[in-house]
């Protein structure tokens with residue numbers, strides 16, 4: 001198990017390194033950074049001066065090294081737009097996004113897994129159909145539309161929940177539901193399919209032949225095996241939620257990292273964009289790593305790999 | 306020892322709903338099994354052997370329905386026993402070993418956990434006691450370094466070892482009846498004999514009754530007290546092994562026996578018999594003798610319900626209208 005963890009960790013670091021290279025080269029892929037900073041009406045001399053000030057004229061590898069080593073120390077440079085350290089900017093926004101992401105995935109898992117299990121225990125039952133309906137609706141309904149409906153019903157008509165902002169935990173209720181509902185259908189269907197497959201397997205019959213009660217058969221013997229692919233899926237979705245919660249963040253005016261990314265891209269604020277890409281990718285890598293470790297714990301066959 | 310059979314089955318019938326109607330997979334099976342006896346069920350693939358054993362264990366699942374005039378285990382009416390009641394019997398008093406050792410153990414738990422669970426489910430013992438019992442049984446089924454196996458996972462064991470583990474698991478509570486459904490079919494030929502020998506030895510040692518399902522008539526000849534021959538969901542012939550082998554009455558049984566070469570009996574160069582023809586569909590109404598599509602002796606009467614006839618009263622019975630099963634038998638068996 002330890003060997004497995006070390007191996008996966010090494011792999012994760014390798015991936016992280018590659019990603020950092022890509023996110024660094026983004027600076028140059030998107031055109032001349034000096035020209036971007038100088039603005040549309042700058043003269044060639046101005047651009048040249050900026051190039052020297054920012055050090056864009058030095059060897060690429062050196063620039064990368066400097067950028068990476070300071071990034072590792074938590075220094076992502078200064079935002080072109082805010083003229084503030086990018087690190088502080090992101091840290092502040094990230095806590096909102098993280099809160100939302102953790103709440104969202106928890107909500108999704110806590111509703112989707114039990115529903116998937118229940119649906120698999122009684123396929124084609126009323127509950128199964130209800131779960132199917134929920135998941136189809138979840139997939140068909142755009143997040144912004146669902147978000148707006150929630151606001152109309154719970155904020156405007158009933159007045160139960162605040163429509164926007166981040167002041168209290170209550171502010172996170174609707175965003176959590178919208179974000180979680182987006183991830184729910186896939187998790188539910190995977191749980192249901194996994195359970196159905198596992199329940200028809202030979203070792204479930206063995207468990208019953210031993211005299212195990214149904215609860216034990218379902219949870220100890222079946223779910224433990226059926227949940228394995230769900231863990232990987234949840235990790236991927238968690239990654240998406242962090243990077244892709246822009247829609248939800250805009251509807252509910254939660255100024256999180258997703259929203260910051262959106263703003264920074266439209267403002268050509270490259271250091272911020274670079275840092276965000278790096279940070280999002282790191283989260284993604286960390287979640288995948290954690291999911292792998294969790295899976296190896298759940299499924300001893302994976303530990304060898 | 307009591308005189309009541311450990312298992313008594315009358316008119317067991319199993320129906321499976323399928324797309325186009327009902328699959329009458331098992332129709333009207335009767336047999337008795339005494340304590341300590343071995344009953345071998347033989348018959349070709351799809352004849353309903355596994356379904357019959359699953360029905361006894363109450364493991365058919367929700368979709369499949371079973372009926373019986375009688376299905377008693379040590380006097381307990383299994384047809385009237387609740388799921389809860391069945392759970393208390395399964396693993397404790399009746400155990401089952403399956404055909405597929407590769408997939409019959411849960412990949413997520415250690416051998417030790419799975420063995421111990423079999424005991425912990427039924428007896429008030431500590432985890433340590435359960436693990437000690439697990440080691441004891443692993444040794445009994447011939448697994449070396451038993452203690453260190455407890456922390457291994459199924460994928461770390463070969464098929465033969467896994468089947469030994471399955472046998473050990475089935476024996477954790479010393480059941481009175483063990484049902485082994487083709488326990489060696491999935492194993493290497495070299496291992497098959499070992500596992501079978503083990504199973505038979507343990508059965509004798511522990512005095513269990515056993516139902517052994519197998520395709521291997523050579524095995525049947527060696528270990529069976531009783532034989533039940535199934536064809537397309539019906540029990541076409543049943544009786545003491547010596548009688549059925551010595552004086553097979555049903556044309557299907559004779560065909561089966563012709564399929565295996567018998568040393569000293571089979572003539573040199575004799576063609577290894579296979580029975581030509583196809584098995585009828587069991588979906589929808591099934592009537593008359595199901596073997597008539599392949600039987601050399603088929604006559605009009607074979608389309609009618611076939612009465613049960615006795616080759617030897619109260620011992621050896623068969624279902625066939627052929628004028629004289631007995632006369633066609635290769636040798637007379639002393640009563």
Ligand SMILES: Nc1ncnc2c1ncn2[C@@H]1O[C@H](COP(=O)(O)OP(=O)(O)OP(=O)(O)O)[C@@H](O)[C@H]1O
Nearest residue numbers: 321323328330348349350351352353354355356357
């Ligand atoms: N769950 C099921 N759904 C539909 N049909 C089934 C099911 N289980 C068994 N059958 C059918 O019932 C018949 C008898 O099956 P069974 O498994 O008892 O045969 P068997 O005698 O054990 O054969 P084998 O030697 O191949 O194990 C077969 O035709 C099989 O296709």
Ligand code: SF4
Nearest residue numbers: 594597600607625626
């Ligand atoms: S009943 Fe008829 S068809 Fe069936 S085995 Fe006997 S002779 Fe053959």
Ligand SMILES: [Mg+2]
Nearest residue numbers: 354355356486
């Ligand atoms: Mg079978």
